Amino acid sequence: MLNVDDISARYGRVPALNGVSLQVNPGELLAIVGPNGAGKTTLAKCIAGFVTPTHGTISLDGQRISNQRPDKLVRNGVRLVLEGHRVFPELTVHENLRLGRLALSDAAQFPQRLEDVLDLFPILRERLRQPARELSGGQQQLLALAQAFIGEPQLLMCDEPSLGVAQRLIPEILTALRRMAERGTRVIVIEQVLTPPLSIADQVIVLNRGTVIARGTPGDFPRERLQELFLGTTSDG
Numbered sequence: 001m002l003n004v005d006d007i008s009a010r011y012g013r014v015p016a017l018n019g020v021s022l023q024v025n026p027g028e029l030l031a032i033v034g035p036n037g038a039g040k041t042t043l044a045k046c047i048a049g050f051v052t053p054t055h056g057t058i059s060l061d062g063q064r065i066s067n068q069r070p071d072k073l074v075r076n077g078v079r080l081v082l083e084g085h086r087v088f089p090e091l092t093v094h095e096n097l098r099l100g101r102l103a104l105s106d107a108a109q110f111p112q113r114l115e116d117v118l119d120l121f122p123i124l125r126e127r128l129r130q131p132a133r134e135l136s137g138g139q140q141q142l143l144a145l146a147q148a149f150i151g152e153p154q155l156l157m158c159d160e161p162s163l164g165v166a167q168r169l170i171p172e173i174l175t176a177l178r179r180m181a182e183r184g185t186r187v188i189v190i191e192q193v194l195t196p197p198l199s200i201a202d203q204v205i206v207l208n209r210g211t212v213i214a215r216g217t218p219g220d221f222p223r224e225r226l227q228e229l230f231l232g233t234t235s236d237g
């Protein structure tokens with residue numbers, strides 16, 4: 001289990017997170033939603049080791065990871081796909097996927113992993129020898145996820161996967177994330193907008209001003225309730 005226990009973080013004097021806790025089991029998909037500046041990216045960066053929490057602990061399968069460096073965390077199976085930072089446009093799809101091999105504990109597993117991942121993302125098999133810049137924004141997002149998934153992550157976090165992606169491609173991206181979860185990876189999806197990711201999530205956490213203000217399942221959050229929560233007029237912890 002991923003266990004985030006009561007973490008706080010700040011940038012100098014700017015508080016970004018205040019006492020956030022969450023758990024994600026293998027095979028589960030958690031959606032974290034919240035307005036601009038809520039602390040969503042900071043939370044992902046704390047888990048991935050880029051930001052050091054000022055308080056609290058983070059552990060993965062009982063091992064404390066909140067004191068580990070990002071490169072060690074990648075080797076321990078923690079991957080963060082940041083918004084907008086998708087792929088290397090000059091490299092082919094295959095070359096981009098090969099970069100994911102670096103995270104494998106045994107590089108000899110790469111051909112098998114590549115096959116598995118291409119089964120999961122058939123569009124990438126069709127485009128394997130094309131430079132990534134020739135892919136659409138949505139396909140590049142799929143490639144970024146595929147590259148992260150090749151390294152057999154224990155935990156895959158994806159910051160705003162729908163940003164800058166044509167509306168019609170968003171379901172494919174979310175379906176890919178769902179399938180990754182079904183194969184046993186813990187998946188965290190971060191979004192500002194509510195509707196698309198919510199329906200595929202097992203659990204939803206609403207973050208505002210660095211604090212978890214609500215949690216539940218997608219069905220617990222009709223649009224009006226989320227709007228209220230986003231405006232900060234309701235808080236039910």
Ligand SMILES: Nc1ncnc2c1ncn2[C@@H]1O[C@H](COP(=O)(O)OP(=O)(O)OP(=O)(O)O)[C@@H](O)[C@H]1O
Nearest residue numbers: 011014015016035036037038039040041042043192
């Ligand atoms: N590098 C930084 N230096 C200083 N303050 C920062 C930094 N990054 C984020 N912050 C501040 O921390 C708070 C949380 O920001 P964060 O980016 O985590 O929110 P977010 O929910 O991911 O927002 P967005 O949806 O806009 O990405 C905000 O007040 C933000 O201005």
